Amino acid sequence: MGGRQLTVKRLSADFLIIGGGTAGCGAALSFCGVSGGSVLIIEKANIERSGCLAAGVNALNAYILPGQTPEDYADYVRRDAEYIIREDLVLTMAEGLNRAARRLEELGLTILKDADGNYAARGKRNIKINGENIKPLLAGAVRKAPRIAVLERAAAIGYIVRDGRVLGVYAIGTDEPVLYAVRAKAVLCATGGAAGLYRPNNPGFSRHKMWYPPFNTGAGYAMGIRAGAEMTTFEMRFIALRCKDTIAPTGTLAQGVGAKQVNALGEAYEEKYGVTTSQRVHGTARENAEGRGPCYLRTVGITPDQDEELYRAYLNMSPSQTLKWIESGLAPSAQNVEIEGTEPYIVGGHTASGYWVDTDRETTIGRLFAAGDVAGGCPQKYVTGALAEGEIAARSALKYMHDAWPSLSAAETDALRHGLEEILNRAPAADTEDSLEAEMQAVMDEYAGGIGAGYAFSEASLAAAARKIRDIESRSEKLAAKDMRELVYIFELRDRLTVCASVIAQLAARRETRWHSFAENTDYPEKSGQWLKFVNSRLENGEIRIILRDLVKRGDRYEH
Amino acid sequence: MSIEILTEKCTGCGACARVCPGSLIKTGERGVFIERPERCWGCASCLKECPAEAILLYLGADIGGLGGRMSVRREGTRLRWRVEKPDGTARTITTDAKQSNRY
Numbered sequence: 001m002g003g004r005q006l007t008v009k010r011l012s013a014d015f016l017i018i019g020g021g022t023a024g025c026g027a028a029l030s031f032c033g034v035s036g037g038s039v040l041i042i043e044k045a046n047i048e049r050s051g052c053l054a055a056g057v058n059a060l061n062a063y064i065l066p067g068q069t070p071e072d073y074a075d076y077v078r079r080d081a082e083y084i085i086r087e088d089l090v091l092t093m094a095e096g097l098n099r100a101a102r103r104l105e106e107l108g109l110t111i112l113k114d115a116d117g118n119y120a121a122r123g124k125r126n127i128k129i130n131g132e133n134i135k136p137l138l139a140g141a142v143r144k145a146p147r148i149a150v151l152e153r154a155a156a157i158g159y160i161v162r163d164g165r166v167l168g169v170y171a172i173g174t175d176e177p178v179l180y181a182v183r184a185k186a187v188l189c190a191t192g193g194a195a196g197l198y199r200p201n202n203p204g205f206s207r208h209k210m211w212y213p214p215f216n217t218g219a220g221y222a223m224g225i226r227a228g229a230e231m232t233t234f235e236m237r238f239i240a241l242r243c244k245d246t247i248a249p250t251g252t253l254a255q256g257v258g259a260k261q262v263n264a265l266g267e268a269y270e271e272k273y274g275v276t277t278s279q280r281v282h283g284t285a286r287e288n289a290e291g292r293g294p295c296y297l298r299t300v301g302i303t304p305d306q307d308e309e310l311y312r313a314y315l316n317m318s319p320s321q322t323l324k325w326i327e328s329g330l331a332p333s334a335q336n337v338e339i340e341g342t343e344p345y346i347v348g349g350h351t352a353s354g355y356w357v358d359t360d361r362e363t364t365i366g367r368l369f370a371a372g373d374v375a376g377g378c379p380q381k382y383v384t385g386a387l388a389e390g391e392i393a394a395r396s397a398l399k400y401m402h403d404a405w406p407s408l409s410a411a412e413t414d415a416l417r418h419g420l421e422e423i424l425n426r427a428p429a430a431d432t433e434d435s436l437e438a439e440m441q442a443v444m445d446e447y448a449g450g451i452g453a454g455y456a457f458s459e460a461s462l463a464a465a466a467r468k469i470r471d472i473e474s475r476s477e478k479l480a481a482k483d484m485r486e487l488v489y490i491f492e493l494r495d496r497l498t499v500c501a502s503v504i505a506q507l508a509a510r511r512e513t514r515w516h517s518f519a520e521n522t523d524y525p526e527k528s529g530q531w532l533k534f535v536n537s538r539l540e541n542g543e544i545r546i547i548l549r550d551l552v553k554r555g556d557r558y559e560h
Numbered sequence: 561m562s563i564e565i566l567t568e569k570c571t572g573c574g575a576c577a578r579v580c581p582g583s584l585i586k587t588g589e590r591g592v593f594i595e596r597p598e599r600c601w602g603c604a605s606c607l608k609e610c611p612a613e614a615i616l617l618y619l620g621a622d623i624g625g626l627g628g629r630m631s632v633r634r635e636g637t638r639l640r641w642r643v644e645k646p647d648g649t650a651r652t653i654t655t656d657a658k659q660s661n662r663y
């Protein structure tokens with residue numbers, strides 16, 4: 001056996017949380033409020049700034065304003081998703097939104113109030129905040145809580161599953177040569193969604209200047225897929241409409257200063273295509289394809305005072321946009337802000353992609369829960385919805401806390417350690433994780449509806465994509481790592497490839513075009529009533545099996 | 561999109577390396593450095609953490625970056641953002657965690 005070796009460390013926790021982001025930190029705090037049990041968060045980076053909230057956020061996007069009800073919120077989500085939602089999940093999430101906002105305020109988040117002391121509204125469902133320090137506030141509360149331990153710089157790589165229930169998780173140090181074998185009575189997956197599957201807007205030096213965090217690699221989806229969990233609606237990809245180059249959010253411009261989407265001729269084109277999230281992206285893509293691009297948000301004519309407000313608002317969530325305005329000397333009042341669609345992401349906090357869970361957020365693997373961007377069936381969760389789902393999962397996990405500790409197989413852990421040491425000691429392969437990642441992104445772009453393909457695909461192109469992804473997968477098995485960081489990168493690549501294969505299979509299974517751009521199927525360009533169904537998938541004996549499931553009616557609970 | 565760490569200002573405290581959400585910043589024998597600048601997301605977490613204002617954020621040339629540099633100094637609940645423009649002039653903008661966005 002060659003030189004590099006791993007040490008095995010064994011840990012236990014009553015409630016194990018994978019991913020210390022919004023949902024993970026929120027669930028840990030919720031669990032402490034209702035149980036005396038121990039919590040362990042495993043986080044790949046450092047919970048202070050990890051995940052979606054790193055740079056800050058611009059508003060709380062999901063809040064039930066006075067005069068509105070959780071049912072109204074569910075109605076909106078259903079319309080925007082063209083009916084493919086789990087009513088039980090959206091409603092139970094919506095019922096927790098305002099509590100989540102209040103909790104954030106208690107932790108110190110600045111939320112604007114109106115003259116009556118209500119949170120100040122932005123549009124119909126948003127409230128105004130200063131979201132710059134939202135993650136440090138959550139992380140600070142976690143660090144102060146007595147029964148929450150945090151293991152940082154450790155990346156989860158696989159579940160430990162026996163007889164259809166989860167016993168724990170394997171993780172590896174991102175710096176230290178350690179293999180962690182962690183057992184738990186219940187596990188929550190909160191690893192966020194998947195970025196980096198498709199070739200990004202700027203594939204060169206700035207390739208990580210994307211909207212979704214490039215460090216959320218779809219690990220939670222991939223671990224679930226490999227363990228045989230049922231996944232839903234990966235074909236409803238999320239494509240964001242963002243400021244060109246910086247990929248900064250546009251909501252503050254559209255909602256804050258009322259900037260309209262216009263094409264190069266100055267025509268407002270939004271109404272022409274419809275106003276659902278996918279239609280807005282589609283409209284911009286069409287205007288460009290038909291020669292009326294580039295498209296902009298019309299900011300010319302706003303006041304200098306508004307310029308200054310925008311500079312500050314963007315510093316609180318996406319500082320590169322302020323840098324761009326200032327270094328170019330072109331304030332938004334002087335030049336319209338060019339917009340573009342991003343590459344597709346898989347994000348269950350925006351669309352319905354992710355684990356197929358029951359109403360309690362338990363997955364099809366016993367004692368394994370999912371919350372936030374990794375959990376499916378429940379679009380438009382955002383920050384407050386991720387916290388609400390974390391709370392539901394934490395409460396649901398209580399029912400397992402009186403059970404006996406599971407025992408892990410030392411032989412299995414040892415076999416895994418040997419396998420990892422082999423990767424660390426083998427001779428370098430012809431490919432690198434970087435070269436294979438670029439190949440994967442090119443395949444997804446060209447054959448599975450990326451930016452380069454105008455977001456469109458066909459059965460034939462998806463079949464080619466599936467074949468090519470399989471080939472890259474087999475080559476990824478041969479990659480060598482010279483240190484722990486490279487080992488983590490190899491797992492991230494493999495996780496993305498696993499997710500890609502399921503995305504391709506689910507895109508092919510939905511034989512209609514329900515959401516323009518998100519799932520633009522050129523063989524079936526129309527929407528069809530036959531497809532008021534969920535497209536789910538599960539890995540069985542190495543093959544992806546498609547499962548069609550009925551929608552869940554409002555008021556019904558769902559059990560596996 | 562990436563960062564530059566000014567070695568002459570850096571005190572080597574490692575606060576930036578601790579918070580980077582991509583764990584991209586390393587402390588080595590020659591001080592603190594970003595291992596793979598092209599993997600940076602541009603979130604500016606490290607800038608805000610740096611007590612010496614030794615980290616600068618810039619836009620890559622491939623996304624139209626013109627050579628401007630941004631740094632941050634923390635003063636209580638306030639962040640003082642300094643943008644040095646390509647022509648050498650600078651502008652400072654202050655944000656305050658206690659103040660909500662108006663939009």
Ligand SMILES: Cc1cc2nc3c(=O)[nH]c(=O)nc-3n(C[C@H](O)[C@H](O)[C@H](O)COP(=O)(O)OP(=O)(O)OC[C@H]3O[C@@H](n4cnc5c(N)ncnc54)[C@H](O)[C@@H]3O)c2cc1C
Pocket residue numbers: 018019020021022023024042043044045050051052053056057058059060061062154155156157190191192193211212213215216217219220249349350371372373374381382383384386
């Ligand atoms: C740029 C951006 C702006 C947004 N703006 C807003 C906004 O203004 N308002 C709003 O309401 N919502 C906004 N959202 C949405 C909202 O932030 C997310 O939906 C929500 O934070 C998701 O929470 P999460 O816990 O699922 O994921 P995250 O908070 O991203 O947490 C996932 C965590 O898992 C960790 N992790 C990943 N893989 C592993 C692994 N293998 N092992 C261990 N740990 C791992 C990650 O490091 C991360 O800490 C925005 C999202 C983005 C990306």
